[in-house]
Amino acid sequence: MSDRSRDPIRISSVSQIVDVVKQAAQDGHTISVSRSAGSVSPSTGGDTVRLDLSGLSAVVDYPARDMTITVQAGLTVGQLLDIAAAEQQQLPVDIADPGMTVGAFVAADQSGSRRYGCGTLRDYLIGMEAVDGQGRVFHAGGRVVKNVAGYDLCRLAVGSRGRIGILTQLTFRLNPVPPHAAVLAWSLQNHQAAADALERLNLSAARPVILDLKAGPDGWMLFVGIEGAPEVCDWQQGRLEEELAGTAAGSSHPVAASFAESVAWCRQVLAGTEPSESRSLWTIRTLPSTAAECCDRIVSEGGICHCHAGDGVVRAQVPHDINRNGLKTELRRWLDDHGGHLLDAADRTGSGRDDSWSARVARAFDPSGLFV
Amino acid sequence: MTDHGVTDELADELARIVGRERLLRSHDELLVYECDGYVVEKNVPDVVVFPSSAAEVQAIVRTCLKHRVPFVPRGAGTSLAGGCLPVGGGVMIALTKMNRILEIHLRDRYAVVQPGVVNLNLTRALAGSGFHYAPDPSSQGACTIGGNVGTNSGGPHTLKYGVTVNHILGVEFVSPEGDLVTFGGPCGRGEELDLTGLFVGSEGTFGIVTRIWVRLTRNPEGHRTMLAVFDSIDDTSQAISGIIGAGIVPAALEMMDQGIIAALEDAFSFGFPLDAAAVLLIEVDGLDVGLDGEAATITELCRSHGAREVRLSQSEEERALLWKCRKQAFGAIGRLAPGYCTQDGVVPRTRLPEILRFISDVGQRHDLQIVNVFHAGDGNLHPILMFDERDRDQVQRVLTASDEILEKCIELGGSVTGEHGIGVEKISFMERLFTQEDLAVMADVRSVFNPHGHCSPGKLLPTAGACGMEQPILREHPGRQAAM
Incomplete structure (x- = not known):
């Protein structure tokens, strides 16, 4: 068995993917696709064919006047955003x-703080092409x-x-860039104050596009993002x-x-909550009405939460030096009672x-x- | 016993599930259910049942399976592409008795409804709460949310707020094998695939929906509703393109041409200019503080594209009447012709001038009156082709003209349906829109849910999907089915 991860x-073409898929199926290999341009996807073990x-x-x-864009799947998101x-x-x-x-990006369904007002990728992807595990281009x-x-x-x-194939081409509908945007922050005393504010x-x-909480040993912060004409943003802030x-x-x-600072702030939030060697990232989906309490349970055990509270999505950073399994079990029990679920990439078998x-x-x- | 295997024994079993009073079997009663809003193709079901719970739906489906009889769900029957046509007869499961709003959670912005809840009734139930259910098909006073899920319905305000799938958090349904299944819910999905999204728009081929979790949307603080009057279709469509191209996303951007304006004025006496070539109904909504500026920008854009007049609605009553005119436009068609066929093509928004010229040309070539009332901001056309179904030649010309219009939509990079669905009407277009591999993949997905093809056979995909049950649509009413 050979490890082809390196x-x-x-x-360079869709037909090449079809050939690779058919060959892999014949050889009994699996296939993985790199997440970033030129990068190597993490080893999954076994005999895996890796595609860049x-x-x-x-x-x-x-x-542009139709406000749609069709791109090949290997374009970076940064390039797409620059073009738009x-x-x-x-x-x-x-x-x-x-x-x-x-x-x-599409396969991971990544989203962040603006999901409250702007939605997620499922609201913007309007067309696709992919190659499935039988080599069919669909x-x-x-x-x-x-x-x-x-x-x-x-x-x-x-x-x-x-799981449904290798994405090769995607069409998105686009939005206009708002004339102005801002993100405002408030310090809060505790989770009850956060729940009241929410x-x-x-x-x-106002009609916020961002409604986030941050909770950790440094205290509780509420973040509210707004967009629109400058006078509309001023009014909302008031x-x-x-x-x-x-x-x-x-x-x-x-x-x-x-607007640029707002986008950069959202990006920083996501990047700041990525998993690392010393902490895991759990994504918890609960009801907006219970999001603050959910965060409190994690913070009280030593975790840090960034919560897209308007949607009930909690990004919990959990240090490796605490009883993670115990906390996870306790949280899942709590979510069973209150609604929601906890996702930990480590649980994927x-x-x-x-x-x-x-x-x-x-x-x-x-x-x-075929696809791993 | 009928050709479709609906025996007295089966009918008795169904009656034991729902009660005799909620089962129809006499031909006169069944005639009501022979078609939806697409009246060109008709077929009576053998039996119609009206379950009142998911358990009853399960029992009905299992009984149909046992007898190997096809079944099809039906909401209010307002669909426009034959989506609930009982192809091959069989059992129709009418969901209109499952019409309760089960839960409303304003803090968490969702509601749980049964499939037979009329769309508008949910928003009415939310009156005064500051929330509404955003998808608003023109038939929202009659159509059901279950039917909306089946066809992934749109409506005038989907330009800003999205179509049905953008507002569905989860579905419970009875699978074609008789299992009660739930996808999604108020907290969305976990690691699994977005099966709720897949289910929406599956046109009844994945099962019978019995419960729906819907997202509730905050009401806008205010509206500005405008009527822009144009002397030429070209100017109108250029203005639409200009508004979208300027990066403005109105809440709604609807176009009505001279033919439909005349019918509406006759019906509602709104004060539409009868000499106008077309009008645009434009609405912006949101925070009051920004609306006058947006309305002024749109007014200026319309004027720069040749609008001779842009009227701003002066009161809530005037706005309501304007929307009533728009939403009841199809009803007003009855003043123009005894029958009509509504198409649902979509083109990139910048291609609207071209497709509208083409539709006009098609009307002339086939000697047909075609009027247009449509969701211009989405590029979603609704050319209405008028005919008298007693005239076989006229009906044939309507079908040919419809085909040409939809073919042109494909040629311009669009689609044959924006919100009505494929149903039976557009099934022949699937092979023109999609490749054989695309259709094979879709057929494989259908087989996961509907392996024996008993559920809604003959819909959406041109491949059979049923065990020899897809018979030609019966043509027992030549007077009403001239084209058949």
């Missing part, structure tokens, strides 16, 4: 590493913003982690100050004062026959389990 195949899609990086079509920015447009989904390929959706012809395989692609903001006169009077410790301070609907659908694309 020798990724640089892909950075050669598939063309912009296929960008009719030149037309005052954006894909308003946050990413930690702009060097990640667009295909990997398409779904198209290049128009509204299209219900055929099954919506684009939704399956978002967050698929490669409850008020659920009916805020209303937010009024609405949070009494729950927040004093007035806000800005952490981002422009990939072994054994999975008869879930998700696995059954994945097998329609990859019957021999």
Whole structure:
């Protein structure tokens, strides 16, 4: 058995992927795709063929006045954002590493603070092309913003982690860049103050696009992001100050004062909560009404949370030197009672026959389990 | 016993599940269920049942399976592509009795509803709460949320707020094998694939939906609703392109041409200019503080593209009437012709001038009256082709003209359906839109859910998907089915 992890195949065409897939199926190998342009994907063990899609990086079509863009999957997200920015447009989904390929971005379904007001990739991916585990090149959706012809395989692609195939081409709808944006921060005393603030903001006169909490040994912070014309942002800031009077410790301070700064702040949040050698990242999805309490449970055990509170998504950094298994068990029990689930990449085993609907659908694309 | 295996024994078993009063079997009663809003193709089901719970739906599906009889779900029957047409007859499972709003959670911004809840009733139930259910198909006063899930319905405000799939958090359904399955929920999905997203728009081929978790959306603080009047179709479509190209995303951007304006004015006396070639209904919403500026920008853009007048709605009553006109436009068509066929093509928004010229040309070539009322901001066309279904030649010309229009949409980089679905109407276009490999992959996905093809056979995909049950649509009513 040979480990091919140090020798990724640089892909330059879709037909080459088809050949690789068919050959791998014949040889009994598995396939993995690099997440970033030119990078080598982590070893998965066994005899894995590694693909580098950075050669598939063309912009296929960008009719800017239609506000859609079609790109090959090996283009980096940073390149895509730069191209859109030149037309005052954006894909308003946050990413930690702009060097990640667009295909990997979609497969990972990464999102960040702006998901509260702007949604996630499932709201922007409108067309796709991929190669499945049988070497079939398949398409779904198209290049128009509204299209219900055929099954919506684009939704399956978002967050698929490669299970339905190798993404080769993607079409997104884009949004205009807002004239102005800002992120404001408030210090809060404790999780109850955070819960009160979030409850008020659920009916805020403003329309935040970011509603985040940060909680850790340094205390609790509330972050609210706003977008729009400058006068609209000013008005929203005024209303937010009024609405949070009494729950927040004093007035806000800005952490981002422009659209570019706001995007950079969102990126920093994601990058700052990535797993490391000393801490794990758990992603918890719970109800917005219980997000603050969920954070409190983690913080009280020594963790740090950045929570997209408007959506109930908690990014929990858990140090390796605490009883992680005990905390995880206790949290899962709590989530069973309150609604939600905890995801830890370390729990992914990939072994054994999975008869879930998700696995059954994945097998329609990859019957021999080629993609890892 | 009918050709489809619906025996007295099966009917009795179904009656024991739902009760005799919630089962229809006489031909006169079944006629109501022979088609949806796509009246060109019709077929009566053998039996219609009205379950009131998921358990009853499960029992019905299992009974159909035992008897190897096809079944099809139906909401209010407002779909426009034959999505709930009982191809091959069989059992129709009408979900209109499952019409309860089960839970509303404002703090967590979601509600749980049964599939037969009428779309507008959910927003009415939310009145005064500061929230609403965003997808608003023109038929929202009648269509059900279960039906909306089946076709991934849109509506005028999807330009800003998205289509149905963007607002569905989870679904519970009875699989074609009779299992009760849940995808998603209020906290979304975990590591699994986005099966909720896949289910939405599957046109009943994956199972019978019995419960839906929907996202609730904050109401905008204010609106500015405008009516821009144009003397030429070209100017109108250029203005649409200009607004979108300028990076403005209105809440709604709808176009109505002269033909439909006349019918609407006759029906509602709004004060539409009858000499206008077309009007644009444009709405921006959001925080009041920014709306006047956005409205002014749009007004200026319309004027720069030839609008002779841009009226700003002066009151909530005037706005409501304007929207009533728009949403009941299809109803007003009855004043123009005894029958009509609505198409649902989509083109890139910048290609609107070209496709509208083409539609006009098609109408002239086939000697058909075609009027347009559509979601211009999305590039989602609804050319309405009028006919008298007693005239066989006229119906044939309508079908040919429809085919040409949709073919042109594909040629321009678009699609044959933006929100109505494929149903039975556009099934022949699937092989033009997609490759054989695309269709094979989709058929494989369908087989995961619907391995025997009993559930909604003959829909969405051109491949059979049923065990010899996909019979030609019956043509027992030549007077009403001239084209058949």
